[in-house]
Amino acid sequence: xxxxxxxxxxxxxxxxxxxxxxxxxxxxxxxxxxxxxxxxxxxxxxxxxxxxxxxxxxxxxxxxxxxxxxxxxxxxxxxxxxxxxxxxxxxxxxxxxxxxxxxxxxxxxxxxxxxxxxxxxxxxxxxxxxxxxxxxxxxxxxx
Amino acid sequence: xxxxxxxxxxxxxxxxxxxxxxxxxxxxxxxxxxxxxxxxxxxxxxxxxxxxxxxxxxxxxxxxxxxxxxxxxxxxxxxxxxxxxxxxxxxxxxxxxxxxxxxxxxxxxxxxxxxxxxxxxxxxxxxxxxxxxxxxxxxxxxxxxxxxxxxxxxxxxxxxxxxxxxxxxxxxxxxxxxxxxxxxxxxxxxxxxxxxxxxxxxxxxxxxxxxxxxxxxxxxxxxxxxxxxxxxxxxxxxxxxxxxxxxxxxxxxxxxxxxxxxxxxxxxxxxxxxxxxxxxxxxxxxxxxxxxxxxxxxxxxxxxxxxxxx
Numbered sequence: 001x002x003x004x005x006x007x008x009x010x011x012x013x014x015x016x017x018x019x020x021x022x023x024x025x026x027x028x029x030x031x032x033x034x035x036x037x038x039x040x041x042x043x044x045x046x047x048x049x050x051x052x053x054x055x056x057x058x059x060x061x062x063x064x065x066x067x068x069x070x071x072x073x074x075x076x077x078x079x080x081x082x083x084x085x086x087x088x089x090x091x092x093x094x095x096x097x098x099x100x101x102x103x104x105x106x107x108x109x110x111x112x113x114x115x116x117x118x119x120x121x122x123x124x125x126x127x128x129x130x131x132x133x134x135x136x137x138x139x140x141x142x143x
Numbered sequence: 144x145x146x147x148x149x150x151x152x153x154x155x156x157x158x159x160x161x162x163x164x165x166x167x168x169x170x171x172x173x174x175x176x177x178x179x180x181x182x183x184x185x186x187x188x189x190x191x192x193x194x195x196x197x198x199x200x201x202x203x204x205x206x207x208x209x210x211x212x213x214x215x216x217x218x219x220x221x222x223x224x225x226x227x228x229x230x231x232x233x234x235x236x237x238x239x240x241x242x243x244x245x246x247x248x249x250x251x252x253x254x255x256x257x258x259x260x261x262x263x264x265x266x267x268x269x270x271x272x273x274x275x276x277x278x279x280x281x282x283x284x285x286x287x288x289x290x291x292x293x294x295x296x297x298x299x300x301x302x303x304x305x306x307x308x309x310x311x312x313x314x315x316x317x318x319x320x321x322x323x324x325x326x327x328x329x330x331x332x333x334x335x336x337x338x339x340x341x342x343x344x345x346x347x348x349x350x351x352x353x354x355x356x357x358x359x360x361x362x363x364x365x366x367x368x369x370x371x372x373x374x375x376x377x378x379x380x381x382x383x384x385x386x387x388x389x390x391x392x393x394x395x396x397x398x399x400x401x402x403x404x405x406x407x408x409x410x411x412x413x414x415x416x417x418x419x420x421x422x423x424x425x426x427x428x429x430x431x432x433x434x435x436x437x438x439x440x441x442x443x444x445x446x447x448x449x450x451x452x453x
């Protein structure tokens with residue numbers, strides 16, 4: 001059993017699907033922050049069998065819940081202060097995400113206008129379908 | 144300020160008022176001959192389309208306005224690498240309203256977000272072609288009396304045919320519409336449209352044979368298989384003449400069935416059908432001018448009763 005120490009202030013992302021932690025690390029731009037990050041892969045989970053966990057030592061305001069909700073709204077977000085969990089945030093599907101994924105439709109205007117943000121809009125909440133704001137192409141993956 | 148990106152941008156009530164205006168224009172052309180005096184329409188066509196562009200230009204000229212623009216990306220600043228966002232900012236300084244066609248999907252929407260003048264989507268790739276949809280709706284409404292309770296057959300390229308996608312979505316807002324999709328397997332209607340129909344509980348059937356269903360149709364909407372939508376020439380050649388509407392096929396149809404086509408037609412409707420009173424595609428082109436006239440007036444707020452201004 002591998003032990004990773006407590007963090008003083010930051011957040012712990014639990015119940016990440018096994019194998020997705022590194023992608024989430026990049027999507028949350030954690031690679032650009034000067035902070036301590038522990039990436040735990042394939043931890044044992046009663047609920048999921050295997051799961052990944054991310055522990056991040058940084059001000060919690062830096063966490064983009066919309067991006068996380070878009071990637072997987074089943075991830076648990078534990079907010080840590082003074083070494084203790086002070087809050088548990090529930091994620092929801094954001095109405096819109098900007099520059100998280102790119103539109104893959106070669107006919108989309110985003111394929112030629114480089115400065116345009118890649119925006120995906122929640123088109124069907126029940127089916128969790130996002131579509132490109134410009135061409136309405138369905139987002140095929142979240143990572 | 145309002146723009147037109149998709150036929151769904153206008154409410155059913157707004158469409159009713161727009162069509163009433165178009166019918167009034169049809170009956171009283173002279174009344175509107177100077178309605179746009181001093182106004183200029185810019186037609187920014189990044190891909191060639193004689194028909195739609197001329198229809199817009201005719202509409203503005205009939206209203207007494209002026210027209211400027213380009214008809215091919217190679218003749219425009221786009222060839223020098225200018226973005227759509229920059230182009231529309233400049234066009235906003237030269238004109239009062241802009242009709243934009245672009246091969247890239249969503250380009251007119253990008254323009255609308257940066258524009259100081261109303262922007263009309265005159266077709267963006269395989270995505271939307273709202274003024275064609277307005278034309279189709281006005282034609283059906285004017286010649287058949289209403290927009291409800293029809294079995295509508297859509298035939299040909301249902302995969303890339305943006306006119307078809309726009310028309311289906313627009314008709315979903317009316318009562319008693321049943322769709323019959325007639326296409327080769329490779330050009331079937333996209334899943335997201337099917338999914339919308341299922342969600343709304345709209346009745347539809349998918350078939351490959353036109354003969355099998357033509358007798359049950361109130362409206363037959365034919366489409367051309369468009370070469371420019373294919374990345375592969377071989378597929379285009381194989382599919383382009385899949386359906387040809389002939390006099391013989393028309394003999395199996397109802398006496399009051401209406402044949403529509405967004406034009407240009409290539410081989411999919413035999414010329415012998417043109418004299419059939421049920422062939423409405425040339426009248427449809429005329430209604431296209433009336434509806435664009437009504438649209439220009441409405442977006443310029445010269446017919447303030449039509450659209451609710453934001």
